[in-house]
Amino acid sequence: MNQTHSDLLGRLNLDSLPITALIKNPGTNEIVANVAGLVMLVGVLVVLFILTKFRLWRPLWSDWLTSTDHKKIGIMYVVFGIMMLARGVIEGVVMRAQQAMGAGSGFLEPDHFAQLFSTHGTIMVFFVAVPFVLGYINFVMPLQIGARDVAFPVMNQISLGLTVAAGMILMVSLVVGEFSTGGWTAYPPYTGARFNPGVGPDYWIWAIVVSGVGTTLSGINFAVTIYKMRAPGMLLSRMPLFCWTVICSSILIIFAMPPLSVAALLLGADRYMDFHFFTNDLGGNMMNYANLFWLFGHPEVYLLVLPVYGMYSEIVSTYSAKRLYGYLSLVIATMSIAVLSFTVWLHHFFTMGQSALINAVFGIATMLIAIPTGVKVYDWMATMYRGRIRFNVPMIYLVGFLILFVIGGLTGVILASPTVDFQVHNTLFLVAHFHNVLIPGVLFGLLAGYNYWFPKAFGFRLNERLGKLTAYLWIVGFMITFLPLYVVGLMGMPRRSYSYTDTEFVPWLVLAFIGALMILSALLVFLEQLRVSIRDRDQNRVPFGDPWDARTLEWSISAPPPEYNFAIIPTVTKRDAFAEAKITGQAYGSDDAYEDIKLPKNTPVGIMLCVLSGVWMFALVWWIWWLVALVTALIFLLVIGWSFFVDNERVIPAAQVRQEHQAWLAKLKATPPVDRDKEFSPENLGYAKTELAGDA
Amino acid sequence: MGLKMVNRLRIFASSAIVVLVGVTVAHAESNSFMSPMGPIAAEQKAHFLKIIAITMIAIIPVFVLLPFILLKYRRSKKSVDYRPNWGFSLPLEITMWSIPIAIILVLSFAVWKATHALDPYAAIKSDNPTINVQVVGLDWKWLFLYPDLGIGSVGELAFPVDHPVSMTLTTDTVMQSFMISALAGQIYAMAGMTTKLNVIASEPGQMQGENTQYNGAGFTGQKFVANAMEPADFENWVQAVKSNGIALDADSYAVLSKQSTRAEAHAELATADMPKDMIYFTLSDTKLFDGIVHKYHGGMDGQTEISQEVSQ
Numbered sequence A: 001m002n003q004t005h006s007d008l009l010g011r012l013n014l015d016s017l018p019i020t021a022l023i024k025n026p027g028t029n030e031i032v033a034n035v036a037g038l039v040m041l042v043g044v045l046v047v048l049f050i051l052t053k054f055r056l057w058r059p060l061w062s063d064w065l066t067s068t069d070h071k072k073i074g075i076m077y078v079v080f081g082i083m084m085l086a087r088g089v090i091e092g093v094v095m096r097a098q099q100a101m102g103a104g105s106g107f108l109e110p111d112h113f114a115q116l117f118s119t120h121g122t123i124m125v126f127f128v129a130v131p132f133v134l135g136y137i138n139f140v141m142p143l144q145i146g147a148r149d150v151a152f153p154v155m156n157q158i159s160l161g162l163t164v165a166a167g168m169i170l171m172v173s174l175v176v177g178e179f180s181t182g183g184w185t186a187y188p189p190y191t192g193a194r195f196n197p198g199v200g201p202d203y204w205i206w207a208i209v210v211s212g213v214g215t216t217l218s219g220i221n222f223a224v225t226i227y228k229m230r231a232p233g234m235l236l237s238r239m240p241l242f243c244w245t246v247i248c249s250s251i252l253i254i255f256a257m258p259p260l261s262v263a264a265l266l267l268g269a270d271r272y273m274d275f276h277f278f279t280n281d282l283g284g285n286m287m288n289y290a291n292l293f294w295l296f297g298h299p300e301v302y303l304l305v306l307p308v309y310g311m312y313s314e315i316v317s318t319y320s321a322k323r324l325y326g327y328l329s330l331v332i333a334t335m336s337i338a339v340l341s342f343t344v345w346l347h348h349f350f351t352m353g354q355s356a357l358i359n360a361v362f363g364i365a366t367m368l369i370a371i372p373t374g375v376k377v378y379d380w381m382a383t384m385y386r387g388r389i390r391f392n393v394p395m396i397y398l399v400g401f402l403i404l405f406v407i408g409g410l411t412g413v414i415l416a417s418p419t420v421d422f423q424v425h426n427t428l429f430l431v432a433h434f435h436n437v438l439i440p441g442v443l444f445g446l447l448a449g450y451n452y453w454f455p456k457a458f459g460f461r462l463n464e465r466l467g468k469l470t471a472y473l474w475i476v477g478f479m480i481t482f483l484p485l486y487v488v489g490l491m492g493m494p495r496r497s498y499s500y501t502d503t504e505f506v507p508w509l510v511l512a513f514i515g516a517l518m519i520l521s522a523l524l525v526f527l528e529q530l531r532v533s534i535r536d537r538d539q540n541r542v543p544f545g546d547p548w549d550a551r552t553l554e555w556s557i558s559a560p561p562p563e564y565n566f567a568i569i570p571t572v573t574k575r576d577a578f579a580e581a582k583i584t585g586q587a588y589g590s591d592d593a594y595e596d597i598k599l600p601k602n603t604p605v606g607i608m609l610c611v612l613s614g615v616w617m618f619a620l621v622w623w624i625w626w627l628v629a630l631v632t633a634l635i636f637l638l639v640i641g642w643s644f645f646v647d648n649e650r651v652i653p654a655a656q657v658r659q660e661h662q663a664w665l666a667k668l669k670a671t672p673p674v675d676r677d678k679e680f681s682p683e684n685l686g687y688a689k690t691e692l693a694g695d696a
Numbered sequence B: 001m002g003l004k005m006v007n008r009l010r011i012f013a014s015s016a017i018v019v020l021v022g023v024t025v026a027h028a029e030s031n032s033f034m035s036p037m038g039p040i041a042a043e044q045k046a047h048f049l050k051i052i053a054i055t056m057i058a059i060i061p062v063f064v065l066l067p068f069i070l071l072k073y074r075r076s077k078k079s080v081d082y083r084p085n086w087g088f089s090l091p092l093e094i095t096m097w098s099i100p101i102a103i104i105l106v107l108s109f110a111v112w113k114a115t116h117a118l119d120p121y122a123a124i125k126s127d128n129p130t131i132n133v134q135v136v137g138l139d140w141k142w143l144f145l146y147p148d149l150g151i152g153s154v155g156e157l158a159f160p161v162d163h164p165v166s167m168t169l170t171t172d173t174v175m176q177s178f179m180i181s182a183l184a185g186q187i188y189a190m191a192g193m194t195t196k197l198n199v200i201a202s203e204p205g206q207m208q209g210e211n212t213q214y215n216g217a218g219f220t221g222q223k224f225v226a227n228a229m230e231p232a233d234f235e236n237w238v239q240a241v242k243s244n245g246i247a248l249d250a251d252s253y254a255v256l257s258k259q260s261t262r263a264e265a266h267a268e269l270a271t272a273d274m275p276k277d278m279i280y281f282t283l284s285d286t287k288l289f290d291g292i293v294h295k296y297h298g299g300m301d302g303q304t305e306i307s308q309e310v311s312q
């Protein structure tokens, strides 16, 4: 990397563009890099074109970008997650292609391969899994506890803005400069200034810091929402299990994100200001980084997976038409996992030379997590036992999850044993393991939840047939891609290898590549399902909001829900309040207690902070100091200035609420309810003739 | 659940793994602890299979019961024992919690024992004398120093079979992870610090050694041959290195320690008497290793100090 430096542009110059490399040194590697950049640019242009052609700028601005509605913010999170998922999966497939051909040297250069695994890992964790999960929590949790919004709607918007800005700066690294080659963990001293003077690690650092702030704010927001904003009678012990997992996840976010931000900032101090926290010399010690990183990193996987466990819990009881088995056990298990997840971080570096005693203690602590996790699996099975199971798309993901996750759990227990970890650490065995827990454990749940809650969010059901095809492709694709990696890992292939000489790896890696192509096709069918469903939306409308004969409060209101969520805040007397009301025939009643509803006004502060923090990161990466100073000042001015606007609520008069709600109820009463035989027919308008039964 | 059952499960699990892995790596030279060439790796493998076998007790019920439940209670069967409000059962709760707890208890004992028994820092007891090796991770090759024998090598770590090998590791660059899978697990090596690894081979043969921690473009080439030799062969090897090696002094170390692949370093340093891919050294300065570790401890910038330390 050319290190010229100017006052105006910092270290940015023509050599920072991949096209320069292509002109100077044409080859497959440069072509791949440029095509990737080009695809992204074309994507941006297409979006801009569509927005302009269909005159969507204004609605985009006033209905979405400036909205403080938790439902819209949730949806925007998920849209962002899907975009990033597409990039992450494509990168995964390119890496699988490289390794399938890697017996010689494949088609990529080592550095390019390293950027791929670094961006892929960073994107999948921070910009796919996290935003997806935050998006679902945003959309679902307030509805489930009977709230009208989250506790801090504007802060919610800011969280989204910061996360998106950080994701975008990763996209920018594709066309300006290069990304880090240090993996998603960015271990120094490799990522320090001496060994990596370029911009790569700086892109990583600022993306992590900024998105970390956004995520932390979300954690605070969700925790306060659950503690403070539950509907009357919604005791903690009556909350849907999903909300319990959200509390645990929020606690994990609040305690786990700061160590990551600190680690990244200290690494930044090393790189920018010649500090020596993690350098080899002058008293630096990279082991401190490993500790800080994994102090975050292990809880991180649980803050992702716990809400998904919660989603699986909702799904399994809805589609088994049965109360969730072992609610108390599941709550205890969730809390235990949350607490234990802070006591095991050392298992990520059993091989750093500490004593056998320490390793044994942390190994056993790690295995303890298998206890509550195992209980959860049994609880889900007990929920299905003596139920009436319907195999809707979410259930297919659930079954795939249960079977595959058990294998992931087994390999987790294997890795928890320091002795074995000495052998399989840093090999593809580990790569297989964490994909084995993250894909069935997190991604499948997110896809299941997508099929489950989509009708609630948009008012129409998704195409069932294509949904099933997607699920099968994901599940089978996953198995073909990742199970062979266990074998290659045991054969000793290190992770992050762009090439290898042992030809015995080849058949397994070719198999894995074929699996990756299946996953790619799963992604395409997933998009096709969305296209077809939008096309056929008029045959699949569910305005009455309960297409699955479900149990919790979010299903008791229209789909899509009104912006104020509940015309009348429900009073809760039991767990699974809506199921209970349906069984006793008290659902859809109205006691005419309408009142004026206050909602937060739209505000552009989130999107402005998104843009400003994006520019701020870019300026920092490229050492454009005047811009850093300017944007820092603007950010302060904006936040302080905005806090002087106190007129930030608007009122929806009770009369309007009554009129809307009564109209909806009148239509519902005029519609025949449908049973589960007609779940997929156009007659299913979301008014369920419940098959749930009273106390047996 | 009787012991017999556990044993049967264990046999089942091991045969499954052997079919999966063993067959594919079954040759005299080994890259993997699945075909171990020393007692430590053999025990690691046994421990690995044991964990699988024990954990199966919790896992097999899922594989058996799940399809059963899914078939029996699917909606179309309209089964009569539909219990929509069944949400708690004390005996079931007790079973659900106690099975995993019992399994983890058993596993914990196994892990506790194995972790202590196979501690890489623990010296290996043997009647044969121990071979001391100092390992320096460089970008992108490993340098092996035999301080007692006054030799060094790149690309080949030779040692006599049935003799304990005691290694002290550091790097003169970023963190790396040193592993000879067929003998024992990996251990990190970090600049300015030392870690330890003790191994012993029980049969002669060649094994692959490698770095498993990504450290840049030459990462995948940072492999070496670990060569367990009959004692007499080892003697000959030492003599060959002594007579063919070049002096490892400040100049040659400077060439060796700059970022380069082993082949590039070979091209620059090796003489015609050295085998392809290997570089042999004679050590005049037996304190070289300490110098490499200590240069990061002064108040000075590590990189500039190197030549002074080495030439002292």
Ligand code: HEM
Pocket (backbone or CB within 6 Å): A088, A089, A091, A092, A093, A095, A096, A117, A118, A120, A121, A122, A124, A125, A128, A129, A182, A183, A184, A185, A428, A431, A435, A438, A439, A442, A443, A481, A494, A495, A496, A497, A516, A519
């Ligand atoms: C969907 C298909 C996916 C494919 C084909 C795929 C493929 C890959 C490949 C080839 C690697 C590099 C392995 C190596 O180091 O040799 C990798 C690494 C990784 N993947 Fe995935 N992956 C997928 C999904 C995911 C998901 C869903 C997540 C997380 C939610 C994820 C997280 C990671 C992480 C954290 C790494 C490690 C990056 C590093 O080494 O720093 N991947 N993946």
Ligand SMILES: [Cu+2]
Pocket (backbone or CB within 6 Å): A297, A298, A344, A345, A347, A348
């Ligand atoms: Cu962990």
